[in-house]
Amino acid sequence: MTDSPWCPEGTVLVGDAVVDLADPGKAPRRIPSTYADPVAWMMADAVAAALDACGADAPAELSEVAVIGISEHATRHTLRAVAAGVPAGRMSPMRFAAAGPGSLVGVVCAVFGFQGPTLMLPMPVADAAVVTRAMITDWLTGDAASAAHVVVVTHECAEDGRHRARCFVLGRRNTTRGSQLV
Amino acid sequence: MTADVSVTAGRASADRAVCVTGMAWTTALGNELGEVWQKLLSGCSGIRELPADAASTIGRAAGLGGGDFEGGELAAPPARRQVALAATTAGAALRDAGCEPVGIDLFVLGSSLGPHLDDAADTSPNDLTVLVGKELGLGQSPVSLSTACSSGADAILVAAALIRGGVVDRCLCGGIDLLSAAKQLGHSTLGTASPTTIRPFDTRRDGMMLGEGAGFLVLEARSAARDRGARVWGEVRGWGSSNDASGLTAPDTSGAGAVRAVRRAFAKAGVRAEDIAVINAHGTATKVNDDTEATCFAELFGGTGAEPVVFATKPAFGHTLGATGAIEAIALLLSLHHGVAPPLPQCEEIMPGFPLPLPTEGALPLTGATGFSLTLGFGGFNTCLVLERGTHEGRAT
Numbered sequence: 001m002t003d004s005p006w007c008p009e010g011t012v013l014v015g016d017a018v019v020d021l022a023d024p025g026k027a028p029r030r031i032p033s034t035y036a037d038p039v040a041w042m043m044a045d046a047v048a049a050a051l052d053a054c055g056a057d058a059p060a061e062l063s064e065v066a067v068i069g070i071s072e073h074a075t076r077h078t079l080r081a082v083a084a085g086v087p088a089g090r091m092s093p094m095r096f097a098a099a100g101p102g103s104l105v106g107v108v109c110a111v112f113g114f115q116g117p118t119l120m121l122p123m124p125v126a127d128a129a130v131v132t133r134a135m136i137t138d139w140l141t142g143d144a145a146s147a148a149h150v151v152v153v154t155h156e157c158a159e160d161g162r163h164r165a166r167c168f169v170l171g172r173r174n175t176t177r178g179s180q181l182v
Numbered sequence: 183m184t185a186d187v188s189v190t191a192g193r194a195s196a197d198r199a200v201c202v203t204g205m206a207w208t209t210a211l212g213n214e215l216g217e218v219w220q221k222l223l224s225g226c227s228g229i230r231e232l233p234a235d236a237a238s239t240i241g242r243a244a245g246l247g248g249g250d251f252e253g254g255e256l257a258a259p260p261a262r263r264q265v266a267l268a269a270t271t272a273g274a275a276l277r278d279a280g281c282e283p284v285g286i287d288l289f290v291l292g293s294s295l296g297p298h299l300d301d302a303a304d305t306s307p308n309d310l311t312v313l314v315g316k317e318l319g320l321g322q323s324p325v326s327l328s329t330a331c332s333s334g335a336d337a338i339l340v341a342a343a344l345i346r347g348g349v350v351d352r353c354l355c356g357g358i359d360l361l362s363a364a365k366q367l368g369h370s371t372l373g374t375a376s377p378t379t380i381r382p383f384d385t386r387r388d389g390m391m392l393g394e395g396a397g398f399l400v401l402e403a404r405s406a407a408r409d410r411g412a413r414v415w416g417e418v419r420g421w422g423s424s425n426d427a428s429g430l431t432a433p434d435t436s437g438a439g440a441v442r443a444v445r446r447a448f449a450k451a452g453v454r455a456e457d458i459a460v461i462n463a464h465g466t467a468t469k470v471n472d473d474t475e476a477t478c479f480a481e482l483f484g485g486t487g488a489e490p491v492v493f494a495t496k497p498a499f500g501h502t503l504g505a506t507g508a509i510e511a512i513a514l515l516l517s518l519h520h521g522v523a524p525p526l527p528q529c530e531e532i533m534p535g536f537p538l539p540l541p542t543e544g545a546l547p548l549t550g551a552t553g554f555s556l557t558l559g560f561g562g563f564n565t566c567l568v569l570e571r572g573t574h575e576g577r578a579t
Contacts, residue, residue, distance in 0.1 A: 034429070072306055072308050079298045098430060100295050103330075109426075115427050117424060119327065119340070138347055143450065
């Protein structure tokens with residue numbers, strides 16, 4: 001397995017995956033009776049594939065799995081849909097709750113049960129590299145580390161309209177199970 | 183930016199301690215730190231009737247009014263107003279720090295929904311963050327962050343982590359959200375808005391009231407602050423966060439997620455429950471939020487003998503969503519600086535089982551230098567910041 005650009009010193013790539021779709025709405029809904037932005041389901045699909053790629057090294061302690069989501073496009077689809085109804089006084093509470101960019105990470109955590117530290121960066125993926133690597137370091141190998149694994153899930157919309165979600169699952173080098181994290 | 187530097191596990195050097203050297207806010211009670219603090223101590227509230235033409239579905243909220251906000255750019259369409267309010271407030275934080283924009287290594291801006299439900303312009307959150315940075319004259323690419331009601335606190339968390347990690351020396355960070363017809367409609371349909379008034383931790387609590395505002399802080403490595411003789415409001419000692427993994431609007435009412443965030447922050451700060459003198463609670467006055475926080479505090483402080491005072495600012499400022507974490511961090515630093523917790527007069531009948539003292543009868547004096555702020559956001563985002571009062575006559579040493 002090769003190192004990813006998201007791997008700071010002291011960390012290792014445990015698994016990764018890419019999901020490429022013309023329409024993110026084709027990604028499966030993983031929580032019944034719940035509305036989420038299509039990008040959230042697409043991100044969840046990428047996370048599921050990356051966890052599969054981890055095999056036996058997949059994170060076991062869900063309270064120690066941190067998540068960083070990165071997408072400049074973020075929840076634009078839902079924001080537009082909700083905004084369209086505002087002048088007429090129409091608002092779906094479920095869509096309103098799913099309109100915030102943070103909901104992308106909230107959905108990933110709800111699907112997989114991740115309870116570690118979480119962030120959502122609604123910005124270009126390339127511009128987020130420095131801050132993402134720094135947060136991975138803080139959570140995995142910094143003083144009073146608070147996670148055993150970090151799930152980085154990115155989403156980008158290409159010029160041809162295709163959507164791509166990538167997920168990288170990172171751990172500490174020589175991570176031992178049952179570590180004494182907070 | 184300096185190269186990516188790892189911190190030796192368990193020991194951040196004193197030079198990498200994270201100092202708060204500047205702060206500013208724009209709130210429904212005004213924008214001068216001292217003036218607004220005095221209003222908080224007097225139990226004032228910025229919640230008022232909204233103008234009839236405000237497309238209001240709620241009727242009352244803590245909007246910005248008077249002075250600069252009656253005209254010009256701060257009365258402009260939503261996207262322009264968001265940029266103007268952020269730039270105005272962030273610029274005031276730079277002036278408070280005595281710091282030029284060229285000295286800022288990183289700009290982190292948090293917002294929940296921004297103006298994007300109310301503005302026809304097809305802008306992304308990052309587009310607006312970039313515009314704010316340009317208006318301030320900041321040179322580097324900014325960081326856009328959105329973790330619902332934890333956005334402002336998470337902006338501080340990220341900035342502090344990058345300073346502690348040796349990646350940058352000086353950050354401008356904070357949060358902003360505007361009051362808007364769409365947000366009022368959304369919270370009205372969700373049932374989170376109070377039909378009466380906001381009463382955190384009161385038996386009669388029935389929801390929150392929206393507000394708007396901005397809060398920004400300048401954070402510096404102690405060495406950088408010392409080198410320029412900066413005045414220090416306090417220190418970001420520790421930070422911690424967690425996710426409830428329980429869905430988009432419902433918190434984990436067991437309090438376990440909030441407890442995890444606070445314990446992570448304690449570990450990072452190297453403090454214990456007994457060291458905490460004061461807590462700025464999220465205090466939205468929704469039943470589930472207040473229950474969650476009460477359970478969290480009982481778990482954290484039960485059996486320790488510690489009894490920090492708990493206060494909440496949302497009766498004064500309204501719920502400012504993405505700004506609230508930054509505004510509440512500033513309020514906590516002022517509370518520690520002055521050694522007093524502002525009153526919570528809206529709480530007349532304390533909810534059964536609330537485990538810690540609340541300043542219901544008036545402001546309460548503090549007997550320590552350390553406190554924490556807790557935010558709980560939609561999407562399960564729990565964030566805790568452990569802050570400490572400045573020392574050494576306010577100068578970095």
